[in-house]
Amino acid sequence: MDCLEGMKYIPDNSIDLLLTDPPYMISQENKRINRKNMDIKLDFGEWDHFKSEQEYEEFTKKWMALAYSKLKDGGWFMVFFDKNKICLLEKIAKELGITSKTIFVWAKTNPTPHFRRMNFISATEFIWMGTKGNMRMKNYQKQTEMYNYILYPNRSAYGETEHPTEKPVEVLKRIIKPVTIENDVVLDPFMGSGSTAVASIQLNRKFIGFEINREYYNMAVQRINIAMSQTKLLYGVIER
Numbered sequence: 241m242d243c244l245e246g247m248k249y250i251p252d253n254s255i256d257l258l259l260t261d262p263p264y265m266i267s268q269e270n271k272r273i274n275r276k277n278m279d280i281k282l283d284f285g286e287w288d289h290f291k292s293e294q295e296y297e298e299f300t301k302k303w304m305a306l307a308y309s310k311l312k313d314g315g316w317f318m319v320f321f322d323k324n325k326i327c328l329l330e331k332i333a334k335e336l337g338i339t340s341k342t343i344f345v346w347a348k349t350n351p352t353p354h355f356r357r358m359n360f361i362s363a364t365e366f367i368w369m370g371t372k373g374n375m376r377m378k379n380y381q382k383q384t385e386m387y388n389y390i391l392y393p394n395r396s397a398y399g400e401t402e403h404p405t406e407k408p409v410e411v412l413k414r415i416i417k418p419v420t421i422e423n424d425v426v427l428d429p430f431m432g433s434g435s436t437a438v439a440s441i442q443l444n445r446k447f448i449g450f451e452i453n454r455e456y457y458n459m460a461v462q463r464i465n466i467a468m469s470q471t472k473l474l475y476g477v478i479e480r
C-alpha cells in the first residue's frame with residue numbers, strides 16, 4: 241500500500257531503524273541507451289515521475305515527517321538519495337530535528353561505462369544518515385567494518401530481481417548491523433523488491449515495509465519467503 245497511509249498504523253516511537261530508498265525523481269521519461277550490447281533504461285517507472293520539484297519536496301517532507309515520528313529515541317534514519325538533492329534532505333532533516341551523522345558511500349566496482357566521455361564515471365551512491373537524539377551505537381563493529389564506505393558491484397553482478405533499482409543485500413547488512421541488535425524493528429516505506437527486508441531477516445531483525453506496486457510487492461514477498469526459510473534453517477543448525 242501507499243506508505244503515507246500505511247505508516248499511520250505503526251505506533252509512534254516504535255521503530256529502531258528507518259532504512260529506505262525512496263523515489264529520486266531522476267527518471268528521464270521513456271529514455272533508454274542502446275550501445276555495445278547494453279540496454280540501459282533511464283526511466284525507472286511512473287513511481288519516479290513528479291510534476292515539479294515542489295511536488296517532490298512536499299512528498300519527501302511528508303514521508304520523512306511520518307517516518308521520523310515512528311522512530312524511537314536514539315534510532316537511526318538512513319536514506320539512499322540522489323547526490324544532487326542531498327541539500328534538500330539535509331534541510332528537511334534539520335526542520336524535523338534529526339541529528340545529521342554522516343553520508344555513507346557505496347562505491348561500485350563495476351559502474352556503467354561512459355560512451356560519450358563527457359564526465360567522470362558515476363560509480364557511487366550515497367546513503368544519508370542521521371539519528372533521533374544522539375546516543376551511542378548499539379552494536380559497534382570492529383574498526384574496519386565501521387568505515388563510512390563500502391566497495392561492492394552494482395546490480396548487473398548481484399541482481400536477483402527485475403526491479404530497476406534493486407540494492408545489494410550485502411551493502412544493507414553492513415549498515416544495519418552496527419546500529420541495531422537482534423529482534424530490533426527495521427522500517428522501509430519504499431521496499432521495492434524487498435532488499436531491506438531480506439537483509440533484516442538474514443540478521444535476525446524484525447521488518448515492516450510498504451510497496452505500492454503489485455508486481456514489486458510480489459517480488460518482495462517471494463524473496464522474503466525464501467530468506468525466512470533459509471534463516472530458520474540456519475538458526476536451526478546453530479541451535480543444535
Ligand SMILES: C[S@@+](CC[C@H](N)C(=O)[O-])C[C@H]1O[C@@H](n2cnc3c(N)ncnc32)[C@H](O)[C@@H]1O
Pocket residue numbers: 241242243244261262263264287403405406407408429430431432433434435436450451452453456
Ligand atoms: C527506489 S525503489 C526501492 C528499491 C529497493 N531498495 C530495492 O532494493 O528493490 C522505490 C520503490 O518505492 C515504491 N513507491 C513509490 N511511491 C510509494 C509510496 N507512496 N508508497 C509505497 N511505495 C512507493 C516504488 O514502486 C519503488 O518500488
